Amino acid sequence: MTKKLLKLSIFAMLVFASCSKDNVAEQEIVIDAAQENPLTPQEINGKMNEALNTKGSFNWKESTNHLLWSAIVQGQNIATIGFGDSKNDYDRSKSANNQKIQKELTDILLKYEGESVNKILISSDAYLNLMDVVIKKQETVIALRRSKYIRYIEPADYRYMASSSTERSDSSSSSGCGYDAEALSTSDYTTVTPNAKVPWAFYQHNIPSAWNYSTGRGITIGIVDTGVSPNQSLLGSSFNDGASTGRTIQKYGTYVDSIWPWSTSTDGPNDQCGHGTSMASVASAPRNDNGLPVGVAYNANVVTYRAAANVVVEGYHEQNGVKNAFTALANRSDVRIISMSMGHIFSVGKIEDGVKYAYSKGKLIFCAGGTSTSFTNFVGVIFPAWMAETVAVTGVKEGAMQKCDVCHSGSKIEFTVVMQRASSGNTVPVNNYNDNQTDYVGGSSVATATSAGIAALVWAKNPSWTREQVLTKMRQSASLYPNKNSEYGYGNVNAYLAVQ
Incomplete structure (x- = not known):
């Protein structure tokens, strides 16, 4: 009898606990008088900087309700809600309850916002368990965060850089935007048949020797960046x-050039920055008789996405564009490698979901470890390169293992690429935005595109291999293997050894 009563008591307690958890959002919400008004952008940035300086990273999951709500308000009242039965329940196709969960969360929004669905729901992702919504009230944020189905809630259009007096890295640097051409020093390339210029940095990784065994044929690289110039025929009609x-070479655009989150028309695949053109050139420019720089995998296929306006992925449409590019590339069976030489100094939930989705489809993802002048010098490896699903790459100087003048380093770095000359400081020769013109590009950006090209050489040599086998081979060929350096990972990949 005693055992029976004990079992009934335990059952009752479990039922009560379950009901309490399910109804936690129904509990009374009381907001302190001191937190009734949103923080200013300067106050928000101050709290974010404090976390970055003390912890080395910032994540909205760790923020207070007031800070989160303030950033949502200061970002056009737009928020992204990632939902699911667990923290890894991001893929709609594998989530049986996604419609039910989304409705439950939408009901919370309707209750606390007091608006109709068409005024609250901006978009619902077709592949990922996330939606973009309008939130004006702090009570809504609190109620949503109480739900067991919330993976994250984040401001979808808060602009840290625009709200800061710090310098942006995309203003005018060798790894940012710019159309200006630059003649190449004769010491920075070697001419090979049929009259192509091989960048000096390629020899640091034995890439020309690797071409005797593989040129990337049959492998498709996806490039998530600022697009490709319509004025560069080597990445067009002369590919x-x-x-x-x-x-x-196929070109697409997912970036919407608008301040309004409801806008859905992209501005096309064409690069309006110059950065994406440089990355595509490094990875795949043709080897021909034009007397211009050749790419690492000069026989690989390429799919490019104009996903953002510049290299700092900030703002609703840029982050949405990157997420959409990743899901699109993930859903292509021909794409094996994804290269992204852009990022941010803190995590973005929807991009994280997009990266995980692509990773789950077997893609090998290379991301830039970070390039900056002064605005993020205190940050190590940036997002999304710090994710476990990505391969973080940074640039180093010629000679001793030392990061380039504007490159980030840290424990998340997997590989390094030599891209800055010891004597002149010159970086890597590439094709310019316009036909028959050249330029130099540097930073972790060019390091990332170079690594993606080397991966294409390895995979083309071993087309039946998995992502893990390709990555293992690259590690084994690297200069520091089998040891992993705390700042530079396995070091410089030897492409010749990697294709053996």
């Missing part, structure tokens, strides 16, 4: 030319 044959 198949000379020793580069039988391949394709």
Whole structure:
């Protein structure tokens, strides 16, 4: 009898606990008088900087309700809600309850916001368990955070850089935006048949020797960046030319150039920054007789996405554009490698979901470890390069293992690429935004695109391999293997050894 009563008591307690958890959002919400008004952008940035300086990172999951709500308000009242049965329940196709959960969360929004669905719901992702919504009231944020189905709530349009007096890295640097051409020093390249310029940095990784065994044929690289210039025929009509044959380049755009989150029309695939053109050139420019720089995998296929306006992925449409580019590339069976030489100094939930979705589809993802002048010098490896699903790459100087003048380093770095000359300080030669012109590009950006190209060489040599096998081979060929340095990972990949 005693055992029976004990079992009944335990059952009753479990039922009560379950009901209490399910109804936690129904509990009374009381907001302290001192937190009834939102913080200013300067106050928000101050709290974010404090976390970055003390912890080395910032995540909205760790913020107070008041800080989160303030950032949502200061970002056009737009928020992203990631939901699911667990923290890893991001894929709609694998989530049986996604519609039910979304409705439950929408009901909370309707209750506390007092608005109709069409005034609250901006978009619901087709592949990921997330939605973009309008939130004006702090009570809504608190109620949502109490739900067991919330993976994260984040400001979808809060602009840290725009609200700061600090310098942006995309203003005018070798790894940011710019159309200006620059003639190449004769010491920065070697001419090979049929009349192509091989950048000096390629020899630091034995890439020309690797070409005797692999040129990337049959492998498709996806490039998430600022697009590709319509004025550079080597990445267009002359993509198949000379020793580069039988391949394709496809260009898409997911970036919407608008201040309004409800806008959905993209501005197309064309680069309006110059950065994406440089990255595509480094990874895949053709080897022909034009007397211009050749790419690492000059026979690989390429799919480019104009996902953002510049290299700092900030603002609703840029972050949405990157997320959409990742899901689109993830859903292509021909794409094996994804390269992104952009990022941010703190995590973005929807991009994190997009990266995880692509990773779950077997993609090998390379991301830039970080390039900046002064605005993020206190940050190590940036997002999304710090994610476990990505391969973080940074740039180093010629000679001793030392990061480039504007490159980030840290424990998340997997590989390094030599991209800054010891004597002149010159970086890597590339094709310019316009035909028959050249330029230099540096930072962790060019390091990332170079690594993606090397991965294409390895995979083309071993087309039946998995992502893990390709990555393992690259590690084994690197200069510091089998040891992993706390700042530079496994060091410089030897492409020649990697294709053996």
